[in-house]
Amino acid sequence: MNETRVLQGILLDEEARLSLAELSQACRTSADWVIALVDEGILEPEGGDLAHWRFSxxxxxxxxxxxxxxxxxxxxxxxxxxxxxLLDELTELQVRLMWYETRGR
Known part of the structure; x- marks a missing residue:
């Protein structure tokens, strides 16, 4: 069965900065959930207080x-x-391995 799906998203460059509200909207979740990610150390916003937080x-x-x-x-x-x-560590190790493999040739 052929199914047509419409995809919707946000295209960002690496320099883009999102506010708390924009990040919440992009993730289709609440600001409280994003704040919980910050509290858990998963996200590190720029800016001093909640009103000035910016996310990469x-x-x-x-x-x-x-x-x-x-x-x-x-x-x-x-x-x-x-x-x-663990995923970040895996990515770092893969980059190192590629570097060593190309350097050794």
Whole structure:
């Protein structure tokens, strides 16, 4: 069966900064959920206080990953933080391995 799906999203460059409301909207969630991500150390906003917080494109990707972990796997925030940490470490190791492989040739 052929199914037509319309995709909707936000295209951001790495330099874009989102407010708390914009990040919440992009993740289709509440500001309280985003604040919980900050409290858990998953996201690190720029700006001193909540009203001045700005989030990078990296924060958007991390928040979207957490949403998928929770939706698909039932992971709590502490588990999501650990999963993201392990994925970051894996990515770093893959980059190092590629560097060593290309350097050795």
């Amino acid at each position: 494109g990296v924060c958007l990707r991390r928040a979207q990953s957490v949403r998928r972990f929770q939706r698909d796997l039932g992971v709590n925030l502490a588990g999501a933080a650990l999963a993201l940490e």
